[in-house]
Amino acid sequence: MATGYVKCAGCGEEIKIKCMGKSSKDTERYCRWLESQGHLCADCEEKERAAENAAAAEANKAAGLLDLAGSEKQIAWAETIRQNLIQEIESDPMNGSDGYDVFVRLVKEKTQASWWIDHRDMTVKSLVREMADEIKAAMVEEAEGAQEEALLKPQGELESSLVAEIRLLSGELRVSLAEKNDKFRQVVKSIGFRWDWDHSCWYRPLGFQAGNPVDRAAETAHRLLEAGFIVRLYDEEARAKAISGEFEPEQRRWVVKSVGGKYDGWFRISWPREDDLYNAAQALPGSKYYSGDVYVPADAALEVADFAERYDFALSEGAKGLIEGHQAALSQGVVVDKIKKPKPSVSDDGIPKLSPEQSEVDDDLLDND
Ligand SMILES: [Zn+2]
Known part of the structure; x- marks a missing residue:
């Protein structure tokens, strides 16, 4: 066993290095290499790690992340892991794919320091795989929340226990109710909907005559609510207008x-x-x-x-x-505002003779200048 010395890049103190089964020449080379890498003594390394953790904690706090729970040492370490892992997750090429935002949100909600330490070596892909069930459950919950929020209920007695769903698409409005209902049919027909066999729903095109599409969606919802139907409408602006009644009624003439x-x-x-x-x-x-x-x-x-x-x-x-x-x-067109008075034909007796046409010309139309 050979012994060598390395100078700490931080404090300059000599650190004793022991190499098992190596010649003193190899040990010497190894020590120089460690120095070239900026080797630190245990104290300096500890200080550097603490500074790194503190900086990560500050950055995480600034990014709006929640406080971590655990021992002081675990938390300090987990802050750095958390900062790096979230950075990796957010810059992953999968970002933007369906449900990825839910994954990011769930990861950011992890507040156990031990969770971060346990997952410190995971790739983004394996993390997504491990959290698949959790992501799926959160997506279902989000969709249900959105459906609940989009629901509008009429006052008084319901015409149907089912929900009439209004969908605002580009150039088209669709509405469906999962049962045959005469009143529903009557209402949607009266506001210009036609039955679409291909999609098994009522639809109406939204051309220039329909005006603002959001207003049309709001008016449809408003009319259905008035008729006693529960309505689901995802467009926030249209929903607000349906509730307030403040939409431009459709010009139908x-x-x-x-x-x-x-x-x-x-x-x-x-x-x-x-x-x-x-x-x-x-x-x-x-x-x-x-x-x-x-x-x-x-x-x-x-x-x-x-x-x-x-x-x-x-x-x-x-x-x-x-x-x-x-x-x-x-x-x-040629404006006939100066009708020339024809030369009167003079009769033998010298008195101008008026033709019947002339006598019918209104005085106003005659050239008087
Ligand atoms: Zn040192």
């Missing part, structure tokens, strides 16, 4: 430009069935009734504009275009 088909380029006038507007629409010049709507030729643009204003119809951009086009055409 529309004048649009018909594109394609029999009445291409005509106005198409539509309104909800319960509004009695058929006679008024039918009275527009040249109107045709076709498949539930009234069509009016573009020439009647001014009459259609008056009708829309009077009965509170909204105009689509296409319909506005038809009206503007008509107005422009009118202003560009």
